[in-house]
Amino acid sequence: MGRKAHIDREELRRLVAMGRSNAELAAHFGVTESGILQAKRTAGLAKPMLDHGRAIPWKLKRAHNQTGPATNLRNLSAVAQGGHVPQAKINTALRWAQRLAESGLDVGYSYEDGFYERPAEGASHIEAVLNDALRALEEPGRETAESSDLE
Incomplete structure (x- = not known):
């Protein structure tokens, strides 16, 4: 040795x-x-690891890890935790989540079939993830998406 x-x-x-x-x-x-x-x-020189467990509370099948919903949830989670996400990816994730929330839909997951949209029941998972990201974007000194990009 x-x-x-x-x-x-x-x-x-x-x-x-x-x-x-x-x-x-x-x-x-x-x-x-x-x-x-x-x-x-x-030495304290590494950026802290982001934890996406709140945004993606399911154990994902490897084939579903890079799908649009998984990527959007991870990007919204990263924004909520102060991570750097390119503005175009933030805009995409926000539009997706806002479309679901405004339509009364939520995101669900099945290990066999992947992500799916379903009617929101009670506390909406997508609304919670979206609201966390929006709160972080409103913090002073944080770049925000152009409102025209979100409509």
């Missing part, structure tokens, strides 16, 4: 600030990219 590589935190901070990629950092320190990611987390 080899000796554990030492990653100097100050040097890591300096190189990260210079914009070095994880691959470049790994080569520089003689470790794997996974080792760099772990060192960045330990």
Whole structure:
């Protein structure tokens, strides 16, 4: 078993600030990219992971993970948590969720069949996810979608 590589935190901070990629950092320190990611987390240099469990409370079948509804729910969740999402993707997700909410529909999921639209009953899942995203977009200093893009 080899000796554990030492990653100097100050040097890591300096190189990260210079914009070095994880691959470049790994080569520089003689470790794997996974080792760099772990060192960045330990040094407080990594962005916190987003948790989409509230927006996507179902265990998804791999084939359904990249569908439109899954992507839209993840994008709305990322916005609600302060993550960076390109404006065009925000607009797409907002239009989708607003269409459902305004039509009295909600999103459901079946492991066998995937996502489906259903009549909203009681507390609407899509409205909760949409409202979380809209609240985050209204925060001062946050870019907002053009209202004309949402209609």
